[in-house]
Amino acid sequence: MDPGQGRPRSEADAADTTPDVDETNRAVPLTALLFDVCGVFYDDTGWRRWLFRLVTKMGVDTHYEAFFALFDQDYLSGSVETDTDYWEALRAYLGAIGLGRGTIDEVLAAGRPRRRDWETSLRPLPGVRATLETLATRGVPLGAACSSAIPGSSLTHRLRQLRLDTLFDRAAPEDGDCDLPQMERFDRHAQALGVAANEVGFVSGSILARQHAVGTGFRVISIASTPQEAEGVQIGRFSELVGLVQETGRHRLAG
Known part of the structure; x- marks a missing residue:
């Protein structure tokens, strides 16, 4: 018998069978979206x-x-x-x-x-409302957050100003003063959306907010982001979100 034959291999020698987190996330379908309203729904x-x-x-x-x-x-x-x-x-x-x-x-x-x-003068960017309506009618849970302050306005007020408030679940947590989303805030949003964190796509233009989201297990999505600033999935247009998310079967009328 050769030296060492029949003995269990050490952890250093053994093949790594632990699933890669990114690979695991890619295997899990996106079923809900959380939007960083500032800079995504309108030009901030x-x-x-x-x-x-x-x-x-x-x-x-x-x-x-x-x-x-x-x-x-x-x-x-x-x-x-x-x-x-x-x-x-x-x-x-x-x-x-x-x-x-x-x-x-x-x-x-x-x-x-x-x-x-x-x-x-704030208005939704082109394609935002039509895409959100499509997602809502397909039953995709939608949430809203904000990574920069909206002084004097709540997030609900800003969504109402943009005439997008009817597309979001009333049970979603209110961000109040819209300070930078922290880990516990992301956890609350995942609970409100009713899905696991790794099934939520967080759509944001903020590098710092995306880093917080990744730390909570969310999947991050950026729109037309420059390569050196990109994490997660990049898409060229807002409407491409429709193709990223799996329908849930919970169909409802938008608006």
Whole structure:
């Protein structure tokens, strides 16, 4: 008998038969969708790009993504419920990155009416309503969350403003001030949707929100995302979501 013959192999020598998490997820059909409303249902970059151009003219030297990643995570997450909260958070942030009090006053004075105009002009992006109606009539459970603050508005109010509120389950958890979705928030959404976490596709343009979703077991979907920022499934158009989700048989009329 050769040395070692008949002895059990060590764990290091044994073939790895543990199923890969990604492979397991790919084998499980998507049966529900959770949408990060901001930036998915409507273009949320108009106000932010205007603000970024203004502060860079005032002397701030940074990149767009870095500027708002820090603002969202350290100044908006979990603390913004009203318009006053939002502007105070922005004031604190601009001061922390080096702008003087007078310059900050100028930014806020110019920004308030600009943001109000942007808020009142929001409309769903092309194809959003038609796709959501198709998904709803096929019985696909739909949920809504938000990865950036909507000062002065609840998520329900924003969906109503977009005239999309009737397409979502009334039993879904309300995000309140719409702070960045955390692990427990994703768990609540999965429970409300009535499916396992790995059957939920989370549709978001936020890298940080997608990372949180992956940590909870959700499958992430991005729309027209750049390759270096992509995780999970990428699709070119919102309407392609219809082909990703398995019908549940719980048909209902949309609207």
